[in-house]
Amino acid sequence: MSASTLKRTRRNPAPALKPEQGRGGSSIERQRRKLLVPFVGPAFLFYTVLFIVPAIAAVWISLNEWAGSGPMTFVGFKNYIQVFQDPLFVKSFGNTLLLLFVVGAAIFILAFAMTLVLRDMAAKKIARNVIFFPHLINALVFGILAGFIFNPGGMVNSLLKPLGVTEPPAWLAQDNIFPLIMATMVLTTTGYFTTIIMAGVDRIPPYFYEDCALAGATALQRLRYVILPLTWDVFGTCAVLWTISSVKIFEIIWVFGGSSGAGLPPTQTWSVAVYTYVTAFSGMSTPAYGAATASAIISLALVTVLVVLLRRAMRRDAIEF
Amino acid sequence: MTALTSSPSEQAGPPPVRRKRNRGGVSPALQADHNWVRSIGVFILWAVVVLFIAMLVWIVLQAFRDTHAILESPWGLPTSFNFDNFATAWNVSGFALATLNSILTTAVSSFVCVAVAAPAAYYLSRVENRLTDGLSLYFILGLGIPAQVILIPLFVMLDKVHLTNSLIGLNLVYIGLSLPFTVFLLTAFFRSLPLEMEEAAALDGASALRTFVQVTLPLAKGGILTAFVLLVVGSWNETLLALTLLQSSDKYTLPVALISFVQQQTYSGADWGGLFAGLCIVILPMLVIYIWLGRRLTEGLTLGMGK
Numbered sequence: 119m120s121a122s123t124l125k126r127t128r129r130n131p132a133p134a135l136k137p138e139q140g141r142g143g144s145s146i147e148r149q150r151r152k153l154l155v156p157f158v159g160p161a162f163l164f165y166t167v168l169f170i171v172p173a174i175a176a177v178w179i180s181l182n183e184w185a186g187s188g189p190m191t192f193v194g195f196k197n198y199i200q201v202f203q204d205p206l207f208v209k210s211f212g213n214t215l216l217l218l219f220v221v222g223a224a225i226f227i228l229a230f231a232m233t234l235v236l237r238d239m240a241a242k243k244i245a246r247n248v249i250f251f252p253h254l255i256n257a258l259v260f261g262i263l264a265g266f267i268f269n270p271g272g273m274v275n276s277l278l279k280p281l282g283v284t285e286p287p288a289w290l291a292q293d294n295i296f297p298l299i300m301a302t303m304v305l306t307t308t309g310y311f312t313t314i315i316m317a318g319v320d321r322i323p324p325y326f327y328e329d330c331a332l333a334g335a336t337a338l339q340r341l342r343y344v345i346l347p348l349t350w351d352v353f354g355t356c357a358v359l360w361t362i363s364s365v366k367i368f369e370i371i372w373v374f375g376g377s378s379g380a381g382l383p384p385t386q387t388w389s390v391a392v393y394t395y396v397t398a399f400s401g402m403s404t405p406a407y408g409a410a411t412a413s414a415i416i417s418l419a420l421v422t423v424l425v426v427l428l429r430r431a432m433r434r435d436a437i438e439f
Numbered sequence: 440m441t442a443l444t445s446s447p448s449e450q451a452g453p454p455p456v457r458r459k460r461n462r463g464g465v466s467p468a469l470q471a472d473h474n475w476v477r478s479i480g481v482f483i484l485w486a487v488v489v490l491f492i493a494m495l496v497w498i499v500l501q502a503f504r505d506t507h508a509i510l511e512s513p514w515g516l517p518t519s520f521n522f523d524n525f526a527t528a529w530n531v532s533g534f535a536l537a538t539l540n541s542i543l544t545t546a547v548s549s550f551v552c553v554a555v556a557a558p559a560a561y562y563l564s565r566v567e568n569r570l571t572d573g574l575s576l577y578f579i580l581g582l583g584i585p586a587q588v589i590l591i592p593l594f595v596m597l598d599k600v601h602l603t604n605s606l607i608g609l610n611l612v613y614i615g616l617s618l619p620f621t622v623f624l625l626t627a628f629f630r631s632l633p634l635e636m637e638e639a640a641a642l643d644g645a646s647a648l649r650t651f652v653q654v655t656l657p658l659a660k661g662g663i664l665t666a667f668v669l670l671v672v673g674s675w676n677e678t679l680l681a682l683t684l685l686q687s688s689d690k691y692t693l694p695v696a697l698i699s700f701v702q703q704q705t706y707s708g709a710d711w712g713g714l715f716a717g718l719c720i721v722i723l724p725m726l727v728i729y730i731w732l733g734r735r736l737t738e739g740l741t742l743g744m745g746k
Contacts, residue, residue, distance in 0.1 A: 149647040150566055153558075158574060161559035161618055168593070168615025169581050175592035186595070235480035247733060248488045254725040254736070256676040256694055259718050262701060263498070266711065273514070305487075313737050366585045369678040369694070373701055391679065394587045398594075399683055407591050414588040421583055 180412040186398075186405045197412035206385055207413055210393040213296060214417065217303065217389060218364045218424075224304045225360065226353075229311035233319050234341070236312065246316060249309030257370035260302050264374055265290070268298065292384040299374050299387060303367070311356050318352030319345060354432030361424045365417045366391055390417045498722065502715040509711045524716035528700075532713055533688055534720055537696035541675060544606055544692055548613035549670035552621050553663055555614065560625030561651055575626065581619030586679055589616075594683055604686045612684065613674050621666050624739060628662030629655070665739035668732050672725065693721050 180197055182190040201207045232249070236242045252260075267273045268289035275286045289298065322345065330340045368391040371383055382396060390413055398410035501509055502524050503517035528534045563571050563578075593612055594603060602608030636658065640650045656663075678694040685691055688699065697717050704710060729736065 147566070150562070153562060153647055153651075154566075154570075157558035157562040160555045161578075161622060162574070164555055164611075164615050165578065165581065165618045165622075168611060169584070169589060169618065170577075172589035172592035172596060173584055175596070176588050179592060179595075231480060232484060235477060235484055239481060239484075245484055245488050247729075247737075248491050249484075250737060251491065251726070251729060254672050254676075254729055255722055256678065256697075258678060258694055258697055259721060262697070262714065262718065263494075276514075310740075314740065317737075362583055362585065366587065366679075368587070372678075373698060391585070391587045394590065395679065395683070398591050407595075411588075411591050414585070414590065417585055418583075418588050421585060425583055 176411050176415060179407055180415045182408050184407045186407050193408070197408040198416070201409050201412050201416070204409075206388065207390075207393055209385060210388040210390050210413075211416070213388060214365055214367075214390045214420075216296075217300065217367055218361060218420075221300050221303050221307075222357075222360050222364060225308050225311055226356070228304065228308045229315050229356075232308065232312045233315045234345075236316060237319060246309075246313060250313045251309070252306035253310035255306075257306070257367075258373050260306055261299075261370045261373040264298060264302060292386050295374055295384065296387045299370060302370065302374075307360075311360070314356055314359075315349065315352055318349040322348050350432065354428060357428050357432065358425050361421055361428065365389075365421055368392060368395065390414070495722070495726070498715055498718055502712070502719045504712060506710050506712040509715070524712040525719075527710075528713045528716040528720065532700050532717070533691065533696055534693070534700075534717055536689060537691045537693045538720060540606060540691060541693040544609055544613065545671050545674040548610045548617070548674050549667055551610070552614045552617045552670055553625075553667050556618055556621035556625055556666070557656070557659075557663060558651070560622050561629050561655060563622070564626045564629035578619050578622045582623060586616060590680065590683055593680075597684065603684050604690055606690060609681060609684055609692070612680055613677065616680070617670050617673060621670065624666050624669070625659075625662060628659060628665075632658055661735070662739075664732070665735045668728060668735055669739050671728065672736070675724065697721060 179190075181192060181194060183193045183197070184190040236246055239245065268275075270288075270290075274289065275283075278286050288294065326344050326348075327340065330344060335343070367389050371387050371389055371392050374383065374387065382400060383392065388396070394410045394414045394417075397413065398405050398407055500517055503521065505523065508518075559578075563575050597603045597605075597608045597612070602611065632655065636654050637650050640654045641647075645653070676694065677692075678698075681692045681695045682698065685695055688696070691699065700714065700717055704714070
């Protein structure tokens with residue numbers, strides 16, 4: 119609802135105001151425009167200094183070889199080439215892609231299924247509120263809990279024992295941690311996207327469903343011709359949101375299953391964010407700020423490309439209802 | 440229709456199906472289709488709901504047991520409500536200071552961020568020209584930049600002005616980082632407010648500034664509160680930047696303290712009791728906020744999607 123009304127209120131007055139604006143606008147308009155500096159100035163300043171300047175600096179640093187202190191040497195794209203030749207980075211990048219696409223697909227399918235189930239379920243508010251809550255908890259918590267639940271003498275194994283599983287898999291073996299992380303992400307993030315998609319589905323006026331019933335549409339047809347087209351833009355937004363948040367995944371990997379133990383999580387589980395952090399700040403080797411920033415810029419490039427593609431792919435004529 | 444059904448050949452057919460009573464007064468079109476796929480879905484959903492609640496209750500209960508008992512039987516219940524774990528976590532492991540730091544950082548950065556973003560969002564929502572379009576786009580740009588991109592330059596910059604390992608520096612970073620989202624959310628919110636009241640105020644001779652402070656701000660209380668709560672949740676849980684920028688344990692925020700606590704355990708043996716107490720300190724404030732202002736949170740997260 120909010121989206122369509124917003125667009126409408128924004129679009130309609132514009133042509134009416136055009137001629138006025140040419141003459142300098144009404145007095146309140148003119149007064150308002152004078153507020154540009156005091157109103158937008160502080161936000162602009164904060165944002166530019168603390169966000170845009172570092173972002174531009176990041177591009178510059180990524181083109182240099184730099185250990186944080188001492189001289190910077192300009193090396194062009196060498197950092198990028200070097201990073202892509204680093205098997206650790208390739209592994210991290212692959213993991214980030216797995217999180218983005220595999221976990222993303224699972225979340226979306228589940229969230230949409232949950233929405234359809236929730237839509238006309240009894241006590242849907244309670245269920246929705248509960249599955250949303252993990253979104254508000256620091257992912258560290260899940261990582262730490264996993265260590266307790268999956269450790270050899272932990273809860274899962276004590277549950278499996280009576281079932282006759284005497285040799286349970288080594289859950290926290292280095293190779294098994296990443297799939298567990300992916301599963302945890304699905305479990306804890308689905309609720310958030312369910313809430314968003316549900317808000318989109320709830321916008322659909324009930325008379326559409328009544329129409330479907332009168333026309334004798336099956337549940338599948340109703341899904342295909344009513345629910346999906348009318349929530350299409352919500353899906354697009356969700357996809358963008360997930361793209362942006364999935365490349366930032368850091369905390370849960372950092373502590374998953376107590377894996378950080380001596381300091382670093384096992385390399386099989388790294389995401390690009392972890393790679394960036396370790397390369398710059400681990401204290402294990404000389405910090406390579408150039409390479410670290412290059413890896414971060416690559417993740418930014420990934421986000422940019424995907425968001426642009428998504429907007430292309432999801433673009434449909436907005437359906438006003 | 441009537442002609443057909445009353446024709447003699449049809450009358451010999453099966454008796455008309457009796458319609459089910461419509462319980463609950465929901466029109467049949469809106470009622471659930473009952474089939475087994477759905478039933479499975481409902482079952483799984485409730486299973487997840489129960490799992491989440493049980494998990495939360497379990498964490499809180501374990502925080503009252505000592506490590507030995509927890510490891511002995513992870514399913515056990517506390518025999519008595521002793522706050523030993525909380526006391527240890529609070530006093531010995533430095534969670535007290537970390538909590539204080541977290542509360543300070545969260546409150547200050549969220550408040551300043553809203554205070555700075557609200558006027559900007561108001562301006563961007565009310566004045567329509569090429570400049571404001573460009574500015575809106577400029578702010579939105581930040582939504583797509585992952586934090587790790589600016590991590591290193593921020594560290595270097597703040598180090599130059601001696602603001603690393605300082606809560607002031609962390610506050611500044613949080614404000615800058617949350618601005619794009621806050622401006623975006625509040626712009627959408629201001630746009631959804633009716634213009635009539637402001638026009639009336641202008642006709643009564645109120646200046647634009649006064650209109651904003653006395654008319655629009657009170658109207659926008661809900662949206663501003665929503666933005667504030669979302670910022671509180673974000674800053675309370677932020678980990679990567681805090682981990683990078685804070686080095687001494689007296690400056691740690693809760694997530695960093697938690698990480699350092701986990702890392703100490705690998706040397707000193709697991710203190711699960713203390714750890715569960717620490718988890719409670721991280722989770723429970725969010726639970727309180729959620730129960731108290733949950734509707735605002737979910738609304739805010741879905742309102743920001745107008746774009």
